[in-house]
Amino acid sequence: MTTTYAALLRGINVGGSRKVPMADLRTLLTGLGLDDVRTHLQSGQAVFASGHGDEESLAGEIARALEKRFGFGVDVIVRDHAYLRAIKDACPFPAAELEPKQLHVTYFSAPVTPDRFAEIDQGAYLPEEFRLGDRALYLYAPNGLGRSKLAEHLSKPRINKGVIATTRNWNTVVKLVEMTGA
Numbered sequence: 001m002t003t004t005y006a007a008l009l010r011g012i013n014v015g016g017s018r019k020v021p022m023a024d025l026r027t028l029l030t031g032l033g034l035d036d037v038r039t040h041l042q043s044g045q046a047v048f049a050s051g052h053g054d055e056e057s058l059a060g061e062i063a064r065a066l067e068k069r070f071g072f073g074v075d076v077i078v079r080d081h082a083y084l085r086a087i088k089d090a091c092p093f094p095a096a097e098l099e100p101k102q103l104h105v106t107y108f109s110a111p112v113t114p115d116r117f118a119e120i121d122q123g124a125y126l127p128e129e130f131r132l133g134d135r136a137l138y139l140y141a142p143n144g145l146g147r148s149k150l151a152e153h154l155s156k157p158r159i160n161k162g163v164i165a166t167t168r169n170w171n172t173v174v175k176l177v178e179m180t181g182a
Contacts, residue, residue: 002035002051003080004180007062008107009044010075010166018072020044028065040175045168047179055079059109075164077107081180083134088177092131093140100170101144106137106154109164116159125150137165145169 007029012020022039025046029037034048050058059078066074087105088095095103114132122129128150129140141148145167153159155167168176 002049004036004047004049004182005055005058005078005080006084006176006180007046007048007059008077008079008166008168009046009066010077010164012044012074018070018074020066020070020074022046024069028069029062032061032065038179040172040179043172044166045172045176047176055083075109075166077109077164077166079107081177084173084177084180087133087136088173090133092133092138093129095170098140098170100174102140102142103170104139104141104145104151104167105133105170105173106139106165106167108135108137108160110162111135112137112163117154120150120153120159122150125153130154139167 009020012018022042026037026039029046029048034050037046037048039046053061055078059076062078063074063076066076091103093103112132112135117132127142128148130150131138137154139148139151139154141151145151
C-alpha cells in the first residue's frame with residue numbers, strides 16, 4: 001500500500017543561498033525510490049508516494065540525501081495527506097474570510113505544548129494571534145508575515161529549541177492538501 005506525502009524543506013532557496021533546484025529535488029527523490037514526485041513552487045515542498053517507511057524515517061532519508069547531494073544540511077518534515085487535511089480543516093481562524101497572506105501554519109517535527117510559548121504575551125501583539133494544533137501552529141498576521149512582530153518572536157531559537165519548525169502560507173497549506181489528495 002502506498003501513501004502520498006508532502007516533504008517540507010526548511011530554509012532553502014531563500015536570499016540567494018542554499019540553492020536546491022526543483023528539478024534536482026525531483027530527481028533526488030525519484031532516485032530514493034519514491035513515486036509520482038512533484039514539486040510546488042521554488043520554496044521547498046515536494047509531494048511523492050511511497051510504500052515504505054513512515055514520516056520520520058522518510059524525512060531522515062531525504063535529509064541525508066540532500067546533504068550528500070548539495071553539501072549542506074536541510075531540515076525536512078514529512079507529513080501524509082490525512083495529517084495535512086486535518087490541519088487545514090482544524091484551522092481556528094476563519095480562513096475563507098481572510099486573505100491567504102494573513103494566515104500561516106508552522107509545522108513542527110514533534111508535538112509542542114503550550115508551555116513552550118508561555119513567555120509570549122499574546123495581548124501585546126494584537127491583532128496578531130496564534131493557536132496551537134497537532135504538531136502545528138496557526139498564525140494570523142493581518143499585515144502579512146514579513147511585518148509580523150509576533151512571527152518574529154515565534155521564530156526565535158529558544159522557542160523552537162529541539163524541534164524543526166517550518167512555516168507555509170495558507171495558499172501553500174491548501175495546495176499541499178490538494179496535491180497529496182490526488
